[in-house]
Amino acid sequence: MNSQHVTFQNHNMNWPMAAQVLYPDNFDNNLIYPTVISVHPFGSCKEQTSGAIYGKALAQAGYVVIAFDASFQGESGGLPRYLEDPSQRVEDISRAIDYAVSQPFVDSNRIAGIGVCGGGAYIINAALTEKRLKAVVGITPVNLGRLFREGFSEYNPLGVLTAMADQRTIEAKGEALQVNELLPPSPTIATELGLTERDVYEATDYYKTPRGQSKGGATKMLFSNAQRILSWDAFAFTETLLTQPVMTVIGKNIGAFGAYRDGQEVYGRATASKDRQLVELDGISHYDLYDKDEPVTLAMAHILPFLEKHL
Known part of the structure; x- marks a missing residue:
């Protein structure tokens, strides 16, 4: 499997997007290939699970894969840094598809995400x-808007919005930006601080150790500009607008970030989908599905037939 670092322009916002294109073995530039757009988690980057794990597995299965960094994050452009903007994140996906369909080896009628x-x-x-x-797969998907309105705001979204507004006013007057670190610096410190809830601790074990640590995966967020997350709902209008085949893959070891709940919700609401599938994996947690061999292998055993069927 070969890969190439590329950049393409986000024309809406006039900055470059950075991506890793992963090619199947024996890639032939004169042929056309089914292609998968791979989207990284909140606080992550293309070099982590979206590229190194699922991107690699899909390329080995014969797909061209485009794993890209979100705007304001990783090696992609956009200022201020560490901004998480759901509408921009979704627009980034369309820009990655724009890049894909401009490539002669991509079959524009066989693109999945x-x-x-x-x-x-x-x-x-x-x-x-x-x-x-033409088809989408959410691997342990988390509706970030729902999570921010609930656990991340300690169930006080209006209080957090007020704090964001106050901080943004301070910054507009020339003070330093407030960039929040999202995780403890190590699993040991997480334990010392009593931060042992499954998802929080396992996130720290992934992002703050050599297991998954990467320069581009900053696990930071610009606090003052995150208001739009609180009013965003990933699954709004799913019943009427999500017509493509959709699969959600979730582990049954439930954590506070709510992927199990969100994966169930997508399946329940995607009634207009041509093919909706829910994959529940026993004894597996959210972060197990990031990179651990057995959970990823189990997930791919469902994902590959699903993509083959629809691409």
Whole structure:
């Protein structure tokens, strides 16, 4: 399997997007290939699970894969840095598809999308209006808007919005930006601080150790500009607009970030889909599905037949 680092322009916002294109073995530039757009989690980057794990597995199965960094994050452009903007994240997916269909080796009629964690919800949301996506897979998908309105705001979204407004006013007057670190610096410190809830601890074990740590995966967020997350719902209008085949893959070991709940919700609401599938994996947690061999193998055993059927 070969890969190539590329950039393409986000014409709406006039900055470059960085991506890793992964090619199947024996790739032939004169042929056309089914292609998968791979979307990274919140606080992640293309070099982590979206590219190194699922991107690699899909390329080995014969797909061209485009794993890209979100705007304001990783190696992609956009200022200020560490901004998480759901509408921009979804627009980024369309820009990645624009790049894909401009390549002579991409079959524009056979493009699918996958995403992990927040990326899983983003790819599903993109499919509501982006009909160049012929099928989508949400791997342990998390509806970031729902999570921010609930656990991330300690169930006080209005209080958090007020704090964001105050901070944004301070910054508009010339003070430093407030960039919040999302995780403890190590699993040991997480334990010392009593942050042992499954998803929080396992996120720390992935992002803050050599297991998954990457320079581009900053696990930081610009606090003052995150208001739009609180009013965003990844699954709004799913009943009427999500017509493409959709699969959600979730582990039954439930954590506070709510992927199990969100994956169930997508399946329940996607009544207009041509083929909706829910995959529940026993004894597996949210972060197991990021990179652990057995969970990823089990997930791919469902994902590959699904994509083959629809591409």
